[in-house]
Each structure stands twice: as structure tokens, then as C-alpha cells.
Amino acid sequence: MLRKRLIAALVLVALCGACTNTKNDKAETQANGTTDEKNAVAQKHILFFGTSLTAGYGLDPSEAYPALIQNRIDSLKLPYKVINGGLSGETSAGGKGRIDWLLKQPIDVFVLELGANDGLRGIPVAETTKNLQFIIDQVKSKYPNVKIVLAGMQVPPNMGSTYANDFKEMFPKLAKQNQIELIPFLLDKVGGVPKLNQADGIHPTAAGDKILAENVWVVLKGLL
Template identity: 60%
Template sequence: MFKNLLYLAFSLFILASCGGSTNEKTETTIKDSLPAQVNTQKKNILIFGNSLTAGLGVEPEEAFPAIIEDKIDSLGLPYKVTNAGLSGETTAAGKARIDWILKQKVDVFILELGANDGLRGIPVSETENNLQSIVDQVKAKYPEAKLIMTGMQVPPNMGAKYASEFSVIFKKIADKNNMALVPFLLENVGGVPKLNQSDGIHPTAEGHKILAENVWMVLKDVL
């Protein structure tokens, strides 16, 4: 074995002394034989919303965006989740904020806004226009991004006409912009006392698990 090592060393010395062209060919052959570098950079899922996304009243790791990221990590999918939720956010405020948020690369955009508009009785047409403006800005900046809309409803005390008109704008915008749709983010959580905090609006940690599942049912097909 020692003789073989001496022979290999001598051969390499001879190759190295045979001129630059041979050496360059050898380096090229070695480089070509190496495995391609694996791209480990993860794509970004941006969830843009209000206190429901921000996880008001629960720990950050208990909010539904964090639960979704845990799910993605467990499956080994090449995505990370950015929680861009801001408590109290209306669609008008979101429209003003989205340009700054889009400074980071977005591969999947999940829009969760409108609940605060509904609770304040903001005209449905205004909410619809603001949501469309947000979508337009995302599409202009990242035309290849996949888009998801989360639907929302308002309580009946806002008036039957308003509640009806409000609930349909999310599907309307989703259809218009070829967005996947989560029909109602708070499905199986809204109006269930044990799954909501004392304010009756914001989900508990258990409630957020259901929100995560509601979103995941749509998101998994997009990914």
C-alpha cells in the first residue's frame, strides 16, 4: 500500500510539471466530478394580517403562523413563514404598509385583513378596494408569487345586509385574481366561547390550532 501511495504521489508530481494546460484540464475534470451544490435557501411565505395573524393574547409560538411553520418544518418543505400581522390593522392601514413589507422576497402571500373593517362598519366597497389595492401591489412586485385570500365574516349585529355584502368580497377578489381561498378563517372557532379569549374575538392557543388547520387545508395544495 505504501508503494501505491508513492506511485500516486509521483504521478501527481509528473502531471503538475507537464504544463499549465494539462493542469487546467485536471482541475476541470475534478470540478465536473463534484456533486452540484444544493440550494438550501428557503422560499418565503408571508402572512399579512391583523391581530389574528399577530397572535394577540397568546405566545408567539402559539399563533397560527408559527404552528404552520412547525408543520412545514416537520414535513421538510423548503419554506419559511414570516408573520406580518399587526394588531388593529384595517385594510386601509394595510394598503399603506404593504409597500414596506414587500421589501422582502415573497413566494407565497397570504392576505388576512378585513375583520377590523367589519367591526367598525367601514363601507364594504372601501374594504374591497383596499384589499384589491394590496393584491395589485403584491402582483406588481412579485408576479410569480402564489396568492391566498382568507375569508372573514362579521357578527349579525352589524346588520344582515352589511354582513351579507361583507362576506362575499373575499371570494370575489380571490376569483378575480386567481387566488386560492380559505372560505372562513375562523371556521369552527368564531362564536365558540372555549376557543376564544375573554373578549370573545381573539382565539385562544387551542383556537389558533384550528385556524392553522383551516389555512393549511388550502396552503398545502399551493405548496
């Protein structure tokens, strides 16, 4: 009889322990789930919207400057995910046509790098200005609290001094008018430097994109 009682007691203890472990496991799972949900909610998005310079033409995707910015962000454990919205050959008019599609995802920081192809094609500065303003307005309208950075560009002097100057001044004027941040010249220390550009003399090498990432980071880091 004593033996049966002892066995019954041991079984009861085992069952209680199993119940306790199950409750603990369930509580831990719920806690982890809550943490994951908080992390998902806390994560913010940076959209780089631009041309082949942003897309990383001729480079491995990991070498493009937006990817390098993501690496910097990860190293600092900041809750931002970079989205590369660069498209080779994109003009300001093309960007105007596809911005709404990209804004379907939540955006907290918007980096606008458009205009370079307009300049190379000699598109009137007034037209490019109008298109860039439209894009800025669309972004602000969809996400009123978004932080915007405009990447300044320049064109070669063979486009004519008047056009080149008007094009260069377009970016600071837009930045001031819209009260947004400005990268004075995205290709600073890279444009016109043969060893930092690919054979076409237009698109940066991997080493060149590292400098582009630094040019961007100088302005971007204050917004994060």
C-alpha cells in the same frame, strides 16, 4: 547515512499526507459551502399579512397559527420560511400603507388576512374591497409568480344583515376576480365558541389557533 535517509523519507511521507488532508479539508469545505448556498437559494418565503388574528394577540408567538404552519412545514421538510406580518388593530387601509415595506423581501406565497377590523368598524364594503384589491395588485406587480391566498371573514349579525352579507361575499368575489385561492372563513369552528376564544370573545385561544392553522393548511398545502 541509512538512518538519515529513513528519517528524510518519513518526513516526506508526513508532508505529503498533510498536503492531502489539507486538500481534502478544503474540498469538503467548498462542497459544504456549495450545499449551504444551494439550500439558501432554494428556501422560499410565505408572508402572512393580517390583523391581530395573524399576529397571535394574547398568545405566545409560538402559538399563533403562522408559527404552527411553520411547524407543519418543517415536519414535512419543505423549503419554506414563514414570515408573520400580522399587526393588531390593522385595517385594510393600514395594510395598504405598509405593504410596500414588507414586499422588500422576496415572497413566494402571500396569505392576505385583512378586513376583520374594517367590518367591526362598519367601514363601507366598497372601501375595504378597494383597499384589498390594491394590496393584491401591489403583490402581483412586485412578484408576478407569487401564489396568493385570501382569508375570508364574517362580521356579527348586529352589524345589519345587508352589511354582514355584503361583507361575507366580498372575499369570494375578490378571490374569483383575481384567480387566487380562498379560505372560506378563517374562524370556522372557532368564531362564537366561548371555550376556543379569549375573554374578549374575539381572539382565539391557543387551542383555537390550532384550528385556524388547520383551516389555513387545507388550502395552503396544495400550493407548496
